[in-house]
Amino acid sequence: MPTLHLRGATPAAAEADLLALPVTEEEVKALSGPLADLDRRLSGHLAAAVRDEGFTGKADATLVLHTLGRLPAARLCLVGLGTRRGAGSPEALRVAAGHAARAAGRAGARSLAVVVPAGLDPADGVRAAAEGALLGAYRFDRYLSKQKPARPERVAVVLPRGQERAAAAKEAARLAEATAGAVAWARDLVNEPPAACTPSALARAAEELGRAAGLRVEVRGRREIAALGMGMFLGVTRGSAEEPRLVKLSWIPKGAAGKRPPLVLVGKAVTFDSGGLSLKPTESMVTMNSDMAGAAAVVGAMRVVAALAPPFPVHALFGACENMPGGRAYKPSDVLRACNGKTVQVTNTDAEGRLVLGDVLAWAAATLKPAALVDVATLTGACVVALGPTVAGVLGPDGPVVEAVLEAARRSGEELWRLPLPEALRDNLKSDVADLKNTGERWGGALTAGLFLQEFTGGVPWAHLDVAGPSHTTKERGYWSKGGTGVPLRTLVELVRSWKPA
Ligand code: BES
Ligand code: MN
Ligand code: ZN
Secondary structure, X not given: OOEEEEEEOOHHHOOOOEEEEXXXXXXXXXXXXXXXXXXXXXXXXXXXXXXXOOOOOOOOOEEEEEOXXXXXXXXXXXXXXXXXXXXXXXXXXXXXXXXXXHHHHHHOOOEEEEEOOOOOOHHHHHHHHHHHHHHHOOOOOOOOOOOOOOOOOEEEEEEOOOHXXXXXXXXXXXXXXXXXXXXXXXHHHHHOOOOOXXXXXXXXXXXXXXXXXXXXXXXXXXXXXXXXXXXHHHHHHOOOOOOOEEEEEEEOOOHHHHHOOOEEEEEEEEEEEOOOOOOOOHHHHOOHHHOOHHHHHHHHHHHHHHHHOOOOOEEEEEEEEEEOOOOOOOOOOOEEEOOOOOEEEOOOOOOOHHHHHHHHHHHHHHHHOOOEEEEEEOOOHHHHHHHOOOOEEEEOOOOHHHHHHHHHHHHHOOOEEEOOOOHHHXXXXXXXXXXXXXXXXOOOHHHHHHHHHHOOOOOOOEEXXXXXXXXXXXXXXXXXXXXXOOOOHHHHHHHHHHOOOO
């Protein structure tokens, strides 16, 4: 990741290989704000370029021009924020900064400076510009034998002179750097092929992160998972030649605060989901190395949690395994027993995430006495049908946890939309031979999955985030590169930052 710096300067005085200036459509039209001064210094060439290239300042548009020695910055990059109505949000700036980082890469710039537009709170602006630029510079290229264009090595966020010394601005820069680093860590794991990111490799990566961050780490293997009675988890992993892992990372503050009821995050960690004997079709299977994105997000968030050092405990848990067909695989019509004693008839081996999560949620609820449980999972294609590929679903009973998650998402810039847990669908999960079956009927698949998970939350206040859509992207978008996005890591960070311990 590039290094991050704060600078105090006017746009005209900022030094960089590429200086990015986010602008609204209104500013471009009137050539107002910092554009007027820059155009004067460039002898009208800026206005000419804007006109000739048809740059209007709409969102996602960029215009790069060489400054021919007229400015300390070698190149100027105008980045569209859209119309003023949408342009005032930190997220618009985050997206613009992401485009700026890509433009810097294309121009071969080693250093990028991003101007925080006036009108935004400076700390919010620093955070958004820094996160956008650092994440926009992200690339997963370790398996490419031909090098792509370089990316910037240094990112500077530019504030009006003096403001760069404010404690809030410095704090925002530190938080953005920690968050972007964690997101890049999570993206890397999501992007790794499944032969590299096996359950034990994922556990090792989490363990390394935890140790480096000063967290408590526990890693359990098959025998301990069996001893805990996690029959659903064991059922899913049976068809795989890879060993399962149960991992717990814990932030526990010193003193009395360490005894408070914890916030517990649980991530889905299926390192490859073939569907099992209910095998997926070829095309649906290709991206199923990303079926551990929930775990990557909750573990990545823990790195930021360790830096935030909140005055209450936070745990991140995941049960890692593969879902594979094979001679030992669990079968449709098998009956599994969860660690909370509930029995489940398997009607579809491709509904594996809820089985592993159910065991881990029940274990967390019983052993950690959480103030709240939040699980993150690439759980259903139905959620993608409902909300599209960029919006995550949040399900859970009415109450402060779902509300806090929605509010955290709003502040983070990640898109989250609430879905219901309709009582009418509960009957779908009734089985003739066991307490539950693992799939309902087709309609409302994301909701049935939520209702299934709820059976394992032990009445603990809970929210379930279905990130099957936005955890992964097939299109470059804003500060998202193709592949893992890190969603909803930033929401989790905001949730911890705003959490009020009981
Ligand atoms: N990992 C998938 C869900 C998924 C689908 C994630 C698309 C990302 C993109 C999950 O394990 C799954 O297979 N769910 C099934 C559930 C069904 C069998 C009830 C699904 O969505 O089809
Ligand atoms: Mn599946
Ligand atoms: Zn899955």
